[in-house]
Amino acid sequence: MVTMSTHPEQWTRWVEKACTALDLDPADVDIDLVHELSKNVSHEVTRPLAPVSSYLLGIAVGRRLERGEPVDAAAQREIADRVPLTD
Template sequence: MSVLDDWTAQVRAALELTPAHPDEHKLVLDIARDVAHGVLRPAAPVSAYLFGLAVGRGADPVASAAAITELAARWAEQHPAGEE
């Protein structure tokens, strides 16, 4: 078990959560990467939080992750680096 797996399991137990998807930490890390690179680094944890809220309210994790990744890609196209 990796440190990430161990940490995730401990946090999940402390918060009394069951995994919403077998690869949930990969989905969150992918979202954070895509948003940090396509939008803004501080937007990554906020987006991950919003992803968690959506999934906690019953949204499909894979579809939600795909939607955020798509939004980040669109944002990057519409807001080239250095243009603010």
């Protein structure tokens, strides 16, 4: 299994570059959480929806920020935990 501990420097560098390009704070990106969510959706739902789940998480985080709600690690996990894996 590929985890953050497998390639931490490469993943972190890429996220930092992507965040710079998108004017985002890399500290707001929980790589492990996004990876866990997409892995779970890939295995429990279907692989093509894994990237869609990450996109949906991003929209949910953005909406919370728009409402002025805090979006710390716990809030991001709460959002991800609400993603249905079965019918």
